[in-house]
Amino acid sequence: MKRKITLKQIARELDVSISTVSKALRNSPEISEDTKQKVQAFAKLYNYRPNNIALSLKNRKTNTIGIIIPEIVHHFFSKVIRGVELVANKRGYNVIIGLSNESFSKEVINMEMLANGSIDGFILSISKETLQQQDYHHFIETMSQGMPIVMFDRVVSDIKCDKVIVDDFKGAKNAVEKLIKNNCKSVALITTKDYVSVGKLRTQGYLEALQDHKITPQAELILKIDDTMDYEVHLDKLEAEIEQLFKSNQSIDGIFAVNELYALSAMKVASKLGLRIPDDIQVIGFTDGVLSKHSTPSLTTVSQHAQHMGERAADLLIDKLEKEFETEEEEFQTVVIATELVERESTK
Amino acid sequence: MKRKITLKQIARELDVSISTVSKALRNSPEISEDTKQKVQAFAKLYNYRPNNIALSLKNRKTNTIGIIIPEIVHHFFSKVIRGVELVANKRGYNVIIGLSNESFSKEVINMEMLANGSIDGFILSISKETLQQQDYHHFIETMSQGMPIVMFDRVVSDIKCDKVIVDDFKGAKNAVEKLIKNNCKSVALITTKDYVSVGKLRTQGYLEALQDHKITPQAELILKIDDTMDYEVHLDKLEAEIEQLFKSNQSIDGIFAVNELYALSAMKVASKLGLRIPDDIQVIGFTDGVLSKHSTPSLTTVSQHAQHMGERAADLLIDKLEKEFETEEEEFQTVVIATELVERESTK
DNA sequence: TTTTAACACGAAAACGTTTGCGTAAGACTG
DNA sequence: CAGTCTTACGCAAACGTTTTCGTGTTAAAA
Secondary structure (H helix, E strand, O other), X not given: OOOOOOHHHHHHHHOOOHHXXXXXXXXXXXXXXXXXXXXXXXXXXXXXXXXXXXXXXXXXXXXXXXXXXXXXXXHHHHHHXXXXXXXXXXXXXXXXXXXXXXXXXXXXXXXXXXXXXXXXXXXXXXXHHHHHHOOOHHHHHHHHOOOOEEEEOOOOOOOOOEEEEEOHHHHHHHHHHHHHHOOOOOEEEEEEOOOOHHHHHHHHHHHHHHHHOOOOOXXXXXXXXXXXXXXXXXXXXXXXXXXXXXXXXXOOOEEEEOOHHHHHHHHHHXXXXXXXXXXXXXXXXXXXXXXXXXXXXXXXXXXXXXXXXXXXXXXXXXXXXXXXXXXXOOOOOEEEEOOXXXXXXXXO | OOOOOOHHHHHHHHOOOHHHHHHHHOOOOOOOHHHHHHHHHHHHHOOOOOOHHHHHHHHOOOOEEEEEEOOOOOHHHHHHHHHHHHHHHHOOOEEEEEEOOOOHHHHHHHHHHHHOOOOOEEEEOOOHHHHHHOOOHHHHHHHHOOOOEEEEOOOOOXXXXXXXXXXXXXXXXXXXXXXXXXXXXXXXXXXXXXXXXXXXXHHXXXXXXXXXXXXXXXXXXXXXXXXXXXXXXXXXHHHHHHHHHHXXXXXXXXXXXXXXXXXXXXXXXXXXXXOOOOOOOEEEEEOOOHHHHHOOOOOEEEEOOHHHHHHHHHHHHHHHHHOOOOOOOOOOOEEEEOOEEEOOOOOO
């Protein structure tokens, strides 16, 4: 099996020293035109490319950034990755991914695997299990060893680092206000349990929108789904819960769901119960997945601009990596990405 | 900014040599129990981990595999990645991704970026542009430098390497036969232009199914979409074309589409034209995306088992990487993943 | 003719590991 | 007491780069 050609081999072949070859290839004025030409021609012929690993070792810089996400088969996360990849490549970086699979231990293992020299910094979104256990030592440790972290979407305020988040609160509030303006009198909320920060914020947005319009929130209109169970599999259970919500509250004429699947399930259940969308009931979801766009009726959603989040996160990280003089007082930014209400057929 | 601790620092601190530290940590019998304890305790205290880059350089092995795919915001590809990641991590490898964005030049650049020592081997799916230009020199070159490649899904027979493909032909044939058995008399095909290998094979499957049932294929029932245009954006154009197909061929009572979006669009158009699914018209798609499962009516599809493809591809690659004695005669495998018809509401 | 400067190149160190080999000190054998 | 064997460690090379510094040769200046 042939190996890639190295400086040493070129040097031996051309009967010069390794340093001469290196300098010739980098067009150093130290080297005569003759030699340069000879070396460059030979290098081109054999398609020489400097070994990245050797460079990384020498420069103590890998030009690679690590992404840790809970799940890749997920429109939101893959869009974020695309954003990261876009600016990373543009700025000369590679992207290496690790999946935590929503598991604490896999998150830790994956981070350790990458932190030992493979990458220069992390971009990550915290797994559900980690959020539940509230054990963040691996983040702290990583950062204390000089490796910067940028968190996105699922973040915790305990950790001091750069963050890119969606304005979940305002996005939710806008959505609910939209429903209220559209004449909904009884808006229900389908959300997650509170430990998921984004679910919590969206719930708060819902509540404040109601209060701003002098509507008293009713506990029975709020359905909190236990999302530790894989709802892709237990779709029927999810739908059953939603059906229950509808049946116990016949007055419902508006639904705000904190994600796409909940919204879609709500629409499905509503149709099944003979409710017309958006005439009898209006629905708004949260996300910019594919389902919303292609469902019938198509779903009005709060778009998170996932790709843009990825881009901002990458810029934040690379900026930090390339800042020559590290200010003694580390300063961390939190970038808030504005949401956008994409109106489709599920609202009037 | 603190850096990670190295052998050298431990050695200096404990006043022993670097080699002693290294051996002590690896539990070499050369080192006395006393020293081992001292070193190991110190290393643990400072959370020492060997630097991966240095190891990669020394071992000439990175334990990282590179994935190049045309697009990550795509259910199929992200499922493949998940499969790759799963077995890669299990077998001690990292995964680094590059997106070609369906562009030839980005594919080349990305491969070159990774091939220079960053990874041990590639898993990739060819970009559309590359397939069109039929320029495969970068694959050949990469392999000639001793870096193995495993291709999946979109492959070309010209290149000798390991491959993992879906049985597009049989999958399509089965689907069309299903429609015929379900009493469809006039089955239309919505496919891509022929340069995409998978589109071509699926078209052939369609044709053979018809012929096996003594049905003469009709050119006007075959709609070839120019998929170089971004159909997410030009959805209306796609639907217009499909509508034209329906209107010129009122007899159509079955549709086989080579991907999810075409199938969904067909259903949407059919509904618009007042056709009931599956009573008046039955539809089958090809893929295992999310849309099929959650559309109304849900779509019967040919599942490709994307995750399984990723797993097989990773195993194939790692097997090759770890085979000690390279047989002189390189042997390449082509693994064919069986498809599965997932029946949902769009067929009887 | 001697001194100096320019030129063109090579040696070596460094990045962080691992490992084969050499060796000093002490223990043991005869 | 001389010779041999263990024990426990250090040295150095290697992986592939880049870069600083040193040096020999030649041409120009004094």
